[in-house]
Amino acid sequence: MNLITIRLAHLCENGDDSLANDAPWRTAPTHIRKTSDRHKNLPNFLLYRKEMDVAWITQDFPAIAQAEIETLAGKSAKQNGDLVFVEASLKGLEKRLAFTKATYTLLFSCTKKGMQKAFEAHDWKITKDFRVTTSRSPLPAPLLGHFIKTKSGKQVNLHTPTNHVMVFGRDKIHVCQLHGENDSQFEERRGRNRPAKHPTTMHPKLARAMVNLTGIKKGTFVDPMCGSGGLLLEAALLGFTCEGVDIDSRLLAKAQQNLQYFGVSSKLTKADSTKLNKKLSHVALDLPYGRGTTRKDLEKTYQAMISMLGRNLKGKAAIMYPHWADVPALVKKAGLSVCYELEAYSHRLLTRKIVIAKR
Template structure:
């Protein structure tokens, strides 16, 4: 089946890689292409049900639609006339247009024109169509990219309210916690399927573990700061999540850790057990010995990147992304195998 995914504009490279990582869980052979903010996914194993599951996991994807057809703008009217709208219509419908610049009134006029054509086609087939602009059963979207038009039936949208899980609303607060949306994206970049375990050796107040747990993954975390561990336990309890949590040194990892996802402390407001020039290489040396599948690390862009690499043995960076936080802070998300 073919799907169209619309990503947010916050960080397109990160959003695209997140989709590829999650799609590979369901179908490693899925074909994925990026056309600006539109992602085209083709898979023999991913049906509507799995595509909906994917959307539920994704942090930087706004919607997922079943691709009905694509064509040049010149042929759009003909495509609309010959497409079997009865095969996708259910109860009520709406038409939305995206990718066209100009006044809202012009876009609304085009939506009404296309919607009117679909209405007439359905009516000619003996159906009594109902237009419903809010919460329609059948949501049709047209995406325009250059000279190409893509038509999709929206099957899932971003429903996560990440703001309600923002650090300031958790009972165990820390000013250095990452945003829930970025935490979720990092977990997805690991490629861990539901039921697998995510380990965070710098768990702090538990932001990454919360998102992983809410996605159905098993979670384990540690931190050298006992106060942070106390706050982490309080937050996990608040979100009704269970995990193995302990006070431990991240440079002394023991046992195989298939998926490691963490935000390394950088020492401005966060607690460091020792200077970064010693801690970071010690941690990555330990990671080299115990990593099973994949690690996703968040570090401060710049000199921290070189400190991380000092401890590498057989580890290899396979992906790297810059993520802007504010004018004096840009983070680097690196994916390691």
């Protein structure tokens, strides 16, 4: 193992490493801890870990938040309350993720009892100045800032800090350094704030998550049942080339109006999307479930749409559907694999589900 990739992590007082057993990181092999000249004289409450990043997620839909992080980071993650830990860089993804408030690099973790020793022992690589913010920390931010200032010699800056240290936890403490915060203006794009309104418009946060769950990083994003353009809007705002298809020209006109209002564009096509015959790499769609249509007719539409994806999909598709439909079974019947099955509660009478299908 390359020692350069090993960083200071879980800190336990009096050599107690019991918390490491269920922690979301791995300790270094024993022979490294014993033979490394660089680390052999460390206090006995120190352990090692691989580099790890942390996402501070909202509590709207935690499972969806973790799934979109795993999809974009390309690594499995572990969730602990409102934190998601992943052995991959999340830097910059906070601007894209729907249900993440901010992303951080994990500096170290410690027990409540060993907190002061941990702060005093850590090698604080602070440039210029810093600020400390806490969430449920047993020690106040000013005291923690004093420890860092004493060790690093850098000044506290509460308003425009160059480095932002965030401390999470009450009993098990996670000390992180901020990458960036999510400043997406989702509320400004809610259905009621769009020029062309539609009663079943998806919340922009959920629409953004659907786009992310397709795993798109380049190429064309397609919504084969685009309606008034909610999914297209979120994909276009991320800078992707977009294409929307719908059989209703009135809905396409609404989509065009909404996209223009927010300064983005998409190719829009009037067609029966169940008859599409083209390769699709990144697809998201919200299957209809509205009034005025029998469940039997809806099930026929679902089957036709999933069959179309079975013929054309070469990447991933994020499919939203009502709780009463067995869309995962249709996905498998169409020759596709299921990556995730997720839930997004809407109201007492409806829970929307999401299945992520791939070739």
